[in-house]
Amino acid sequence: MLEEDMEVAIKVVVVGNGAVGKSSMIQRYCKGIFTKDYKKTIGVDFLERQIIVNGEDVRLMLWDTAGQEEFDAITKAYYRGAQACVLVFSTTDRESFEAISSWREKVEMEVGDIPTVLVQNKIDLLDDTVIKNEEAEGLAKRLKLRFYRTSVKEDLNVNECVFNTTPHQTAGDLNGREVINLRPNKQRTKKTKNPFGSCRLL
Numbered sequence: 001m002l003e004e005d006m007e008v009a010i011k012v013v014v015v016g017n018g019a020v021g022k023s024s025m026i027q028r029y030c031k032g033i034f035t036k037d038y039k040k041t042i043g044v045d046f047l048e049r050q051i052i053v054n055g056e057d058v059r060l061m062l063w064d065t066a067g068q069e070e071f072d073a074i075t076k077a078y079y080r081g082a083q084a085c086v087l088v089f090s091t092t093d094r095e096s097f098e099a100i101s102s103w104r105e106k107v108e109m110e111v112g113d114i115p116t117v118l119v120q121n122k123i124d125l126l127d128d129t130v131i132k133n134e135e136a137e138g139l140a141k142r143l144k145l146r147f148y149r150t151s152v153k154e155d156l157n158v159n160e161c162v163f164n165t166t167p168h169q170t171a172g173d174l175n176g177r178e179v180i181n182l183r184p185n186k187q188r189t190k191k192t193k194n195p196f197g198s199c200r201l202l
């Protein structure tokens, strides 16, 4: 098979308690939409988006896992092969914040220490926050994770946080902002050109 027939694919798992906004985040990133309705994810779901990294096509596969413990056995099986992880908690849900360490352990048990970011979602609801800034930042420090605050609803920081989960290298500092060079894990798949645009629901 020729090199140009192959493409780089990165599997990212999005993990955290129920209703923190995992499905919404993936939908926002892949389809650019937000819905107010809550539809619990049963088991796992999967969306993908094609991005260009250092001039190369990369297929980012975002795995949406159920937040409820009843689905643990199913979701764990889908962590396997993940190359990056997004750990999500909600600004208005204390339990989701306290559960982060245990979610990290569950992922680590299956796939080891993969690049992971910590995300505090629903920052549009900061007035109702149940988590102090110092607590969230302290947790990120303790777990040695890059930390993002997002609002999927307001489309704040979603692209940045998902993009930066993928294996990367910090190249330097430009005007005080980090420059990220992504270094995707070369998991090659046979190239199938998608005529329907940059992302699709499977």
Ligand SMILES: Nc1nc2c(ncn2[C@@H]2O[C@H](COP(=O)(O)OP(=O)(O)OP(=O)(O)O)[C@@H](O)[C@H]2O)c(=O)[nH]1
Residues within 6 Å of the ligand: 016, 017, 018, 019, 020, 021, 022, 023, 024, 025, 035, 036, 037, 038, 039, 040, 041, 042, 065, 066, 067, 068, 121, 122, 123, 124, 125, 150, 151, 152, 153, 154
């Ligand atoms: N205000 C606000 N609501 C949000 C935001 N993100 C998601 N939501 C809402 O939160 C609810 C839960 O979102 P989901 O994306 O279904 O949550 P989930 O984490 O996938 O939930 P499970 O499938 O149960 O694991 C929905 O009603 C969303 O509309 C946000 O940034 N701000």
